[in-house]
Amino acid sequence: MSARLRVCSPGLVVLLLSTAVLYLWNLGASGWANTFYAAAVQAGSSNATAMLFGSSDAANAITVDKTPAALWVMDVSARVFGFSPWSMLVPQALMGVAAVGVLYAAVRRAAGPGAALLAGWILALTPVAALMFRFNNPDALLVLMLVLGAYCTQRACEKDASRWWLVAAGVAVGVGFLAKMLQALLVLPAFALAYLVAGPSTLRRRVLDLGLAAGAVVVSAGWYIALVELWPADARPYIGGSQHNSILELTVGYNGFGRLTGNETGGLGNLNHDVGWGRLFGFSMGADIGWLLPAALVCTVAGLVLTRSAPRTDPTRAALILWGGWLAVTAVVFSYMNGIVHPYYTVALAPAIAASVGIGATLLWRSRRDPRAVSAMAATVMVTVLLAAQLLSREADWLPWLRIVIVTAGVGAAALILANSRLGPRASRAVAAVALLCCLAAPAAYTVVTAATPHSGAIPSVGPARTGGFGFPGGGLLSSPTPRPDLTRVLAADADQFTWAAAVVGSNNAAGYQLAIDAPVMAIGGFNGTDPSPTLAQFVDDVAAGRIHYFVSGRLMTMGRAPASGSQESVAIRDWVATNFVAETVDGTVIYDLTESQPAHSSGQ
Template identity: 80%
Template sequence: MSAEQTRTRPIRAAGARGRVCSPALVALLIGTAVLYLWDLGASKWANAFYAAAVQAGSTDATAMLFGSSDAANAITVDKTPAALWVMDLSARLFGFNPWSMLVPQALMGVAAVALIYAGVCRLLGPGAGLLAGAILALTPVAALMFRFNNPDALLVLMLVLAAYCTQRACEKDASRWWLVAAGAAVGFGFLAKMLQALLVLPALGAAYLLAGHRPLRTRLLDTVLAALTVVVSAGWYVALVELWPAAARPYIGGSQHNSIVELALGYNGVGRLTGNEPGGLGNLNHDVGWGRLLGYGMGADIGWLLPAAVICIAAGIVLTRRAPRTDPTRAALVLWGGWLAVTAVVFSFMNGIVHPYYTVALAPAIAAGTGIGATLLWRNRTDIRAATSLAGTVVVTVVLAAQLLSRTADWMPWLRAAVAVGGVGAAALILVAGRLGPVAARVVAGVAVVSCLAAPAAYAVATAATPHSGALPSVGPSRGGGFSGGGLLSSPTPRPALIRVLSADADRFTWAAAVVGSNNAAGYQLATGAPVMAVGGFNGTDPSPTLDQFVRAVSEGRIHYFIQGRVMTMGRSDASEAKESVAIRNWVDAHFPAQTVDGTVIYDLTADISQPAHSAGQR
């Protein structure tokens, strides 16, 4: 066996398992937990849109099952509710508060880091596993989303679990149930964020079909079985909602025809790619193309090690090109490289709604791909081609880090110079590392790793140290000492007098109030603890309730107040798409008296309907 083959040969699984509880791993997981859990409650309700749904699900079983925005079940959030179920259960056990809602998200991040470590460690040992785990933990968008209450935390954990199970399925004497488990994990990921979970399927299938030890015919049958498992583990819920009588469940938010299939395939599916999303806002970023992931919108979230991952994965495939078909290291590179390629292309060119934090789905592939590829290059450092590739990776990474840091030039300005000097120096030494002694070589490797991770780590710590609220949280240091996020999609924070008015006799009504838009409704609901109807769903464009339904609910005395809230009319959400919401607002304004409480205009819907509207008075 050649020296090259010896250095690229994977460590046996048994040996890797023996190091699974090493002190370094414990330190990695504790450090990750501290980063993700420290002062977690500072973000308060984080994304009020989902927090209100957790509040509802923690008190009402129907709201929990369907992911309703309120406990009276007017309308659901615009996602399948698996991520809400986790937070609902925590809130039921520990009471509804920011900590009980957000701690499960942070623990999912720790679990994802542990799985990345376990998968890479099985291939190349603890060092590679620690590198991969640290990269995931210190990716800024991971530090953002594993401290937030969006569905992305559960999605990422399920996809990492699916990748780990697929990797195990490729091992010698592995049971086909590992691949079935991978399919189940992807299916449950679908229940967190719908079609986005399916982006990893080509990579999982390619890795198993390439490297599985079973005969080709059996591998094909196993893949079909795993695909059926995806359908069953995701489809049972879709079937349940579609077959449930519409009158006995909330309206499916984000759809135009009260259909979860439409939601999955339209607003949260093909519409995200084409931009043709009925009821959506369209893509307001105007940055479609290859540069998006490194641009001003997404670069600080995920760009730090993206080029490094591409280089390392490509180099790793070259280094393992002569390995047997079943080589598990090459299979892992195909898996993580395929995940990275498909997801990166989709995120770069999707024309519909896309937000920078979506890129957390790229973080595991970048972490594992870099950990595997960099380790293979290091082990082959006596070959000048491998040493040059690794040195080039370090230079590209620190130059990109300096450029990304320059976008917040007044924040830690010394860090740019430090990572550049350290990285370039380490890269130069890597070129001769094959001739250095073991201790010196480890020092060079350490300087290179620290130089490459220092900038994203600092950004991740700054992200964790900044409270985040609203639907559009952002990474990096606070821009003024307050909350990060908010703005266009933020929720109102009512003042005490308005809270007292809305809360008074709230238990006599099905809904204490109604307001256009789920974010508006969430703010009032979280403040009062009483159900608030979100007219028109998230964007105010869902046709629920219709004007007739709303008038009937008012005549039956089920809604106490109507709140005049801000309505989004930009992009595609024009008056024609929000016609029911506009009609309801106009009808209320024409038939009920208005009053201003703490600067907010409200209408008492229990007043005489024949009474004409009058100018808003002060209260």
């Protein structure tokens, strides 16, 4: 009982309650958030097949372009509480609170409760964390599973620990794979290195244990890949994001090595002009994650230096290897990947940054009588506040006084840290508190305003509300249309008489109409409109069989650039409909009633 009470300390309670308020407050303001995933939750909450495969619609035309574990969590909530923005988003927020709690538990075992509280607050107050734990993308489940895997790996490194902790870590990473595929595997080198260095058994046993853990990853992730591959293709939806209806192709190609090389068949071309080490501090990602990144690197290196003489199995050094390795590998991949990469992906760095700073800063503070440790602390504070001022300057009209305050107070605190040997204990602690507040003030302010701002679309952004990004008003590649009342009424009429009430090119276009009319809408071509699903021949057959009521004309998915790679079936379908059916404009949107008359000829046969 006493151990449990120590774990549930007042500091932890305040941390978790504060995180819950931050992530749950006014959560419904974002509405359906990312309608691409919201439509899939709507489908999965009413159809078991759609839930199993992650279909975009309840009639199971095509899946989302990810494995669906994150959707399963939201599907279950929607089935229990009814489908609504709250039932969809609350599980995401609770997973964020859980991630903070598990991170606290992991860091506490390695460096004590003070380091754990610092790490927990840093994670909770990271802008991109507040963004994604209040949103319905797969990243919330991914991050929770990776933090849980790190905790289990740390437990496996402890004296007399069971190898089953390492197996549990493998299972957690496998579940993370089912949320966001190969991105989950980026932590494995760090997990393996930490256990190989600090595991409690012989080297041979440690290697065998790592093999067992690797098997756990394969089994916990691979069962679903095998299930989809072995399931008859005509009895399941098309696998979105692939060109050959294959989840293996999706895993290795579009969501795998294609993200590294930029060779993503079915993608929309390479928009990356910031490839390199500066990306994480640049205009696209800096405000999401860059605030404490230099501090994390300094704290990791300093922590490893300070523990260099510790026994091989030292838990603090093992934790630094684990979290620092996670940070290094993921940061390098995000910085240099040439394929599709969005700023919010950086939420995967947040736990590693938080843990590295929490552990490393605590070690430096304990060694504050050493001039080298003091110099490292002062330099870290100086770099952090100057970087914060630079990041804040990108929103020059937002809280301009904050830059002045944190730089002035932060530089002063850094100078006093250098004079630490001349300060008394109380003064020293006061200076440390001021320095810490200056380092956290900017990201905390950005986090609060991020949580207070409603977000929607496929690429949400942190910070004060602003326009921009890749969305298009009224519907397009990365935003969804919101049909006006007359169009909604027309599309919803007799919807239960058809397999699909309507069809439109692109999943985001389809999601907007589907959420409005609460009936299946076929997403022709999947997310980008470049998947060969359905083919023109299949679409013609569906029309002839009376399965589709309307075709809605929407923006095609090339974003004004050269035609994308992948299938052009969606273009052929659009042209066939325009040639053979009569256009009607409702509320400014062109639609075609596919039941009014059968076409005189069919180029799809």
